[in-house]
Amino acid sequence: MAVTATFGQPLLLSTKKTWKQDHGTATSSIGPRRIVPSNSSSSTLAHGNFLASSSILSLAKKTLKQDHGTARSSIGARRIVPSNSSSSSLASGDFLASSSILSLAKKTWKQDHGTARSSIGARRIVPSSSSPSSLADGDLLARSSILSSSSSPSVAFSSPPKRSRKTVFLFYCEETRALAERVAAESDAIELRSMNWRTFDDGFPNLFIPNAQGIRGQHVAFLASFSSPRVIFEQLSVIYALPRLFISSFTVVLPFFPTGTSERMEEEGDIATAFTLARILSNIPISRGGPTSLVIYDIHALRERFYFGDNVLPFFESGIPLLKNRLQQLPDSDNISIAFPDDGAWKRFNSQLQHFPTIVCTKVREGDRRIVRLKEGDPRGRHVVIVDDLVQSGGTLIECQKVLAAHGAKKVSAYVTHGIFPNKSWERFKHDDGVGPSEGLDFFWITDSCPLTVKEVKNRRPFEVLSLAGSVAAALQI
Incomplete structure (x- = not known):
């Protein structure tokens, strides 16, 4: 097999010269693995050639010299270990590599070849914890801190280590x-x-x-x-x-x-x-x-x-990501429109839901009454979901529901992040089990931000609780 490093001809000559100074020969003692320029024709490449950018090899060589006072590395034991490893932990021929180099190599490889991996036959870079029975001839063992593990039998360069979670x-x-x-x-x-x-x-x-x-x-x-x-x-x-x-x-x-x-x-x-x-x-x-x-x-x-x-x-x-995820699970997810009961709800949530067709209602005063009218949008034949931040008595939502149904909505559902429902006002909302969208809702989604409400509406249609648990857990890790 051959190790192929991708770089220009002048650097290739320089690399051969350095190898000769270090080892007394211009050829590598690591078997048939070769270092060849990136512009080599496919007919000249041997199975297992390793391709790397010239800027990567040059920077890797520089980093090794800074870390260890030498620019050479014998690749005999075929392990890739962190460049700051203690001398007592190193075996003969270990290859020392800086994590910043490998991370940059991954980025450069992807730029050059459209992928962050390179299949090199039987020679794979695999986690050092791999069992002996799973290793193939020529595998290179890599510590997880250097290379991220890959399920594919290919070379995987490392990305920066993930921040550990706090308890x-x-x-x-x-x-x-x-x-x-x-x-x-x-x-x-x-x-x-x-x-x-x-x-x-x-x-x-x-x-x-x-x-x-x-x-x-x-x-x-x-x-x-x-x-x-x-x-x-x-x-x-x-x-x-x-x-x-x-x-x-x-x-x-x-x-x-x-x-x-x-x-x-x-x-x-x-x-x-x-x-x-x-x-x-x-x-x-x-x-x-x-x-x-x-x-x-x-x-x-x-x-x-x-x-x-x-x-x-x-x-x-915001609880809106929970709603968006739930809408994607509906059988008619491609027929959803979002309705806002007033301009305030539109200003608050439109940017998070702008990829849905939008309907806006408005409240107008007629005498001593405030009524809801359709301001813009077309609900005909659509499953319309009314979105607001909270509900108290529910009067505005019910009026909006009736207006949408009167303008041809096929189904009407509702979402609020906070279901307050004082004095059991949730009882005003009925499930559409055949009564039609003007009288019943297909779904009424709330979150568990108001625990007392959750207990009251549990297992009562049309209500469905979308839990904030995952979002809260993620927020606690920031």
Whole structure:
């Protein structure tokens, strides 16, 4: 077999000259494997020739010399090991290579040949942990830190090593227990930690963190649910206490930021409670790793993201990717249109759903009533999905549903990230089991950002819960 390095003729001569200086001969002592220029005709290439860019070989040679004081490497034992390996771990003939060189080689190979791999017959570069029975004659063994493993019997050059996942201790309140368990199931790097949630006789919280010393120096997160003013105080007490336990970093996951959803700052005297809650969260004590990260999904008023101070790092996520994934699974996925019940919903979500045909509704006032009308788009014959960030009483969604059905929609479904449904208003939504799109929905998708709602609508059509667990698990690794 031959090792073929791709480079120009002057560098080829220079390489042969250097080899002769180092080994007393201008030919390589590694059998039939040769180094030939990249412009060699296919008829002159032997089976197993290795192709590499001249810039790669030149840089590799330079790096080897910098690392080890020599530009040569005997390729006898046929192993590729990191260039910073200790001398005691090296076998005779080991080939020393810098990871930056191999990464660059992979990039250059792809530019030259349209692929990041090169089949060289029986000579493969395989993980050093491979069993002897799986190795073929001439295989080169490579450590995983240098070369990424490949399922194909071909040479695979390394990419930069992936960042190791951090272990996160996830605390939760009773409302978010189910979601926390799903988050932990998404990643073995997330460990659940429970607390004692009790009350004194006077009704005030009696809270305790078991084994508080065990989380020192660890990454810690808290999964909150501010479903009512009654539970906010006890959870804030925990949120303020955890960073003071000498933890490495702290993240608060608050899927639904509840205040301000119905507030209208229209005249002097109106109080913005959303700003108040944002100020409270902005003053969470700083942990050893710095300010607290605050993960929120589809905050209702976009201006509210600017309410937070500099002592907290808001991280705004969206549930829309869950909806898009679910829509792709539908049998009529090629017949989906997205409807927005008002201009506010269009401004918020249009950029994430712009590859779907779009329908926009609008609210107009007629006397003392506000009614929904079709502003633009054509729902005829389509499966129309109404998209908004949250639902309370559901009146606007129902009016939008009727308008779409009246304009010829074949099916109507709905999605909101936050299903609040006070006073069991979810009971207003019926399943379309033959009653038609004006009276029933095909699907009503919500996320599990409001745990109390999830318990009420579970296994009730048309409702279907799309879990935020995977998204939360990913956010905790940032």
